[in-house]
């Protein structure tokens with residue numbers, strides 16, 4: 125390149141990032157915007173009314189050649205993005221499991237982005253590794269679990285469970301799955317994992333991904349309250365062994381996604397101990413309730429498990445993503461995944477944890493900062509108060525359903541989730557017609573923009589779910605949902 129002076133690309137911007145003063149101004153404006161948005165989230169329709177393609181077609185198809193000010197980005201956020209947002213921050217969000225990214229979590233997430241740490245090794249940021257270990261030990265204490273658990277933060281419960289099941293498979297080193305794989309191995313028996321018919325699809329996906337095969341996920345029958353039947357688990361394991369199949373792990377759920385049911389972990393642990401198989405507990409939603417001292421028994425027996433997942437991004441006011449994976453057998457998890465290429469080998473002392481050794485990803489986001497910040501700013505009592513309040517709101521709503529003759533509650537309320545169904549007991553309506561009626565009611569309620577609820581199937585029947593988990597939800601929002609449901613039922617029946 126003869127005589128070409130080194131100079132930045134054309135445009136207004138100097139080389140390097142935007143200037144510190146400009147950054148600070150945009151940042152202050154953004155924080156003001158966020159504060160207003162969080163306070164006003166209720167003003168938006170909770171469920172986005174965007175039609176397919178609306179957001180994309182409102183934006184340029186090609187990137188800009190010249191740099192734009194950040195204010196131009198924010199203008200498009202308001203004009204194009206917000207109408208395409210379903211507002212999980214809306215206090216009338218009752219669908220799936222409602223969540224909250226609380227203020228301390230949001231601020232810490234900003235700081236995480238600014239520090240921009242990759243905590244793959246202890247030495248790539250000792251603070252990231254050590255704060256993660258400390259924060260997960262704090263969370264363990266809040267949950268009332270014994271010491272001796274190794275903790276690691278992942279992005280989602282799906283990945284936490286996948287890692288746990290990979291470790292479970294590694295308890296059988298004679299299979300040599302790590303080195304030889306599963307494909308083309310007529311020498312191997314089918315490897316079986318057991319979970320209830322009500323468990324989360326992430327378990328099936330983990331089994332698919334890990335090569336167990338979907339057919340080897342055994343869905344154990346549940347009782348009338350949607351809890352796994354330990355006697356059925358024991359029988360299915362015995363039957364599998366008789367057919368030469370190899371039981372590897374059982375997954376119990378504390379707070380199932382459909383109904384919030386709690387599998388009997390102590391009895392399941394007894395079966396797993398006798399059969400010498402790994403026990404993983406999926407407490408992604410319900411496990412969090414154990415931060416409330418009088419609800420701590422929901423995790424009874426979990427100290428006998430090999431691994432546990434809890435999602436602070438679900439019901440512990442931490443912005444997505446933050447899932448806590450615990451295991452009592454970190455050596456096995458490490459055996460499943462550790463692989464150290466030369467460029468990552470360190471002479472760090474043995475006592476340090478290099479999180480890259482315990483999972484699939486090399487990169488490791490500094491998520492501990494936001495969870496630590498949430499725990500510190502709310503405190504143990506503040507966290508317990510908020511969860512206790514959500515449970516009280518759910519019980520209140522359940523009482524309204526129970527008192528209404530045309531509505532039926534279809535599952536016990538253990539947490540902040542209520543499952544119910546419109547069923548006026550009209551002899552002219554069969555089950556399918558009642559299902560359709562409920563679907564029509566739900567659609568009408570969700571079109572209001574005031575609340576958003578979702579549905580599931582329980583015992584084969586269409587069931588409406590109201591899940592409380594937003595930090596700004598109050599009794600009046602739950603009352604609005606109930607009024608809209610009753611109005612919709614009256615209209616739809618006409």
Ligand SMILES: *Cc1c(COP(=O)(O)O)cnc(C)c1O
Pocket residue numbers: 221279280281282283324326377379380381406407408409435438447
């Ligand atoms: C939400 C949920 C999951 C999945 O959580 P992700 O973090 O989205 O993967 C798994 N199990 C249960 C019981 C859940 O409620």
